[in-house]
Amino acid sequence: MLIKRLGPGGSADIQPSEITSESVYLNRRCLLQAALATAVTGLGTAWAPRIRAEGAKLEFTRNDKLSIGDPPNDPVDVTTYNNFYEFGIDKSAPSKNSGKFKPSPWTVAVAGEAEITGQFGLEDILKPHALEERVYRLRCVEAWSMVIPWVGIPLGAVLKRFKPTSNAKYVAFKTVLRPSEMPGQRFPVLEWPYVEGLRIDEAMHPLSLLAVGVFGRTLPTQNGAPLRLITPWKYGFKSIKSIVEIRFTEREPPTSWNISAPHEYGFYANVNPKVDHPRWSQARERRIGSGLFASKVPTLLFNGYEKEVAHLYRGMNLAKHY
Ligand SMILES: Nc1nc2c(c(=O)[nH]1)N[C@H]1C(S)=C(S)[C@@H](COP(=O)(O)O)O[C@H]1N2
Numbered sequence: 001m002l003i004k005r006l007g008p009g010g011s012a013d014i015q016p017s018e019i020t021s022e023s024v025y026l027n028r029r030c031l032l033q034a035a036l037a038t039a040v041t042g043l044g045t046a047w048a049p050r051i052r053a054e055g056a057k058l059e060f061t062r063n064d065k066l067s068i069g070d071p072p073n074d075p076v077d078v079t080t081y082n083n084f085y086e087f088g089i090d091k092s093a094p095s096k097n098s099g100k101f102k103p104s105p106w107t108v109a110v111a112g113e114a115e116i117t118g119q120f121g122l123e124d125i126l127k128p129h130a131l132e133e134r135v136y137r138l139r140c141v142e143a144w145s146m147v148i149p150w151v152g153i154p155l156g157a158v159l160k161r162f163k164p165t166s167n168a169k170y171v172a173f174k175t176v177l178r179p180s181e182m183p184g185q186r187f188p189v190l191e192w193p194y195v196e197g198l199r200i201d202e203a204m205h206p207l208s209l210l211a212v213g214v215f216g217r218t219l220p221t222q223n224g225a226p227l228r229l230i231t232p233w234k235y236g237f238k239s240i241k242s243i244v245e246i247r248f249t250e251r252e253p254p255t256s257w258n259i260s261a262p263h264e265y266g267f268y269a270n271v272n273p274k275v276d277h278p279r280w281s282q283a284r285e286r287r288i289g290s291g292l293f294a295s296k297v298p299t300l301l302f303n304g305y306e307k308e309v310a311h312l313y314r315g316m317n318l319a320k321h322y
């Protein structure tokens with residue numbers, strides 16, 4: 001497989017052997033270690049020791065402007081209460097069944113309507129971007145939510161480096177297909193590999209994040225290592241994990257949940273408390289960690305990010321485009 005190197009001005013072919021593995025690269029980022037991470041972010045180590053599957057410490061700065069003030073969920077909840085059907089459908093399955101999954105080395109194929117396409121090492125995709133921590137609310141369509149401090153890079157900045165053409169109206173993402181390491185893929189629960197997509201302006205929105213870490217460390221396998229999407233104003237299922245392909249397309253791409261249940265899940269998947277799921281209400285949500293008997297809290301339009309994203313959907317009927 002020929003793997004390209006993405007530079008600021010274009011790409012040059014290189015041999016796979018030249019590629020630094022993701023873990024080596026991410027370790028290199030950790031030059032300053034915990035002391036600085038704590039100094040810079042005011043957070044850092046207090047959370048880290050409680051993570052189940054400990055990744056490498058990351059060097060990052062906290063993006064306060066794009067973070068919410070709510071206290072993050074317990075790391076144990078974030079890393080053991082997961083949806084990642086490739087490892088099973090129970091919430092506890094991804095943390096239990098993802099031990100064999102190898103997130104390194106990792107390459108991402110970039111394809112479609114862009115001037116620069118090819119197969120790129122994860123390191124090359126990440127390299128020029130500074131890692132940021134952003135505390136986002138995650139709202140699952142199953143009517144529960146969490147507050148999670150992701151570490152990543154803005155998706156839009158990454159996409160721009162591939163020089164999308166004027167035909168690039170959408171961006172499609174694909175999860176790795178690896179049934180030998182992902183036991184859930186041996187069952188036809190969903191059509192594999194998992195796919196998702198965004199309209200190009202949604203992808204370019206400053207809130208869209210390509211996450212490589214959580215709680216200041218590289219992503220645990222159950223949270224989508226080594227690279228996943230986060231779109232906080234949409235239901236969690238848009239935030240596709242373990243991405244191996246990014247494709248610029250002219251037409252709206254297929255998405256896994258829409259393929260599996262088209263009357264229940266649309267392409268947009270914006271959090272909208274007024275549009276019920278056909279089988280349950282979306283008006284309220286349970287905050288994971290608030291206790292089984294805690295009352296549900298009202299769900300906010302666009303998951304609380306209305307001010308930031310409402311302009312993307314002006315003139316659209318959001319009851320129709322669910
Ligand atoms: N590849 C893949 N990505 C996925 C899923 C999945 O099953 N497979 N589940 C989605 C759903 S429904 C949710 S709510 C979030 C959960 O992310 P978390 O487990 O990191 O909290 O991941 C999303 N991304």
Ligand SMILES: [Mo]
Pocket residue numbers: 083139140141142235236237
């Ligand atoms: Mo979800």
